[in-house]
Amino acid sequence: MSLGWPGNVLGFPLEELAQIGLHHTAGWLTVRRKHRTQPVGHHQPVHVSNRFSPLNDAPTDKPTMIIGSSIVRNVALDTPATIVKCLPGARAGDIKSYLKRLAKDKRKYSKIVIHAGGNETQLCQLEVTKINVASVCKFPKTMSDSIIFSGPQPDWTSDGMFTHMLSFNRWLSRWCPENNVGYIDNWKTFWGKPGLMRRDGIHPSSDGAALLSRNMANFISPP
Structure with a gap:
């Protein structure tokens, strides 16, 4: 100047x-x-912060998962954040393998509802079914706050199948509470109502699927 x-x-x-x-x-x-320069030692640091949190750090509610064989194909819940995964023909071991893949991705759920056992029981190996079901119920405890087992409906395909499924249901009603697993008693609500099952005597009809959905919803979120 x-x-x-x-x-x-x-x-x-x-x-x-x-x-x-x-x-x-x-x-x-x-x-x-x-031009005067301050010594480095006297330089005051500048603090930079962002008051907006990243989207991936925002808290989100963990969903509920319902997983099972073709019995749950038409299950639908009005409960928010509920995922229904149908694995046709799946046995307890198949469901466990699927959950393991989810666990590798660090998936977490508030509740996991499992419907299985019918395809094993058709092999008339009840003791094997018990072992497999116990295993699949214990594994998801690492990825969920609550494990629930959805019990079977009466099977009218033959006297032998009816007897095996009845024994399986009785065992479940005792084993689940003893092992901190929720238990949905579908047998009681389906008993004596043939219109809730299709002609094959295995899969629920549309009314049966609606009842199965209500049973699960009432257990997950009691009215």
């Missing part, structure tokens, strides 16, 4: 002005600014 005062500038001799950083050149007064 230059100030145009010739000769004595502002009443001060030029020698004195030079000592304070003012220089006279061709009748002009030139100001040379000195």
